Amino acid sequence: MEYQEESRFARIALTIIYSVGLGIIAALNLLAVG
Known part of the structure; x- marks a missing residue:
């Protein structure tokens, strides 16, 4: 049971790290475009 936890x-x-990474990439793209 410990392993599943x-x-x-x-x-x-x-998932959190991936979401944060996407957010950073999106922000960088906006800065690059702006």
């Missing part, structure tokens, strides 16, 4: 936490963490 860790796996779920890791997946959530990766």
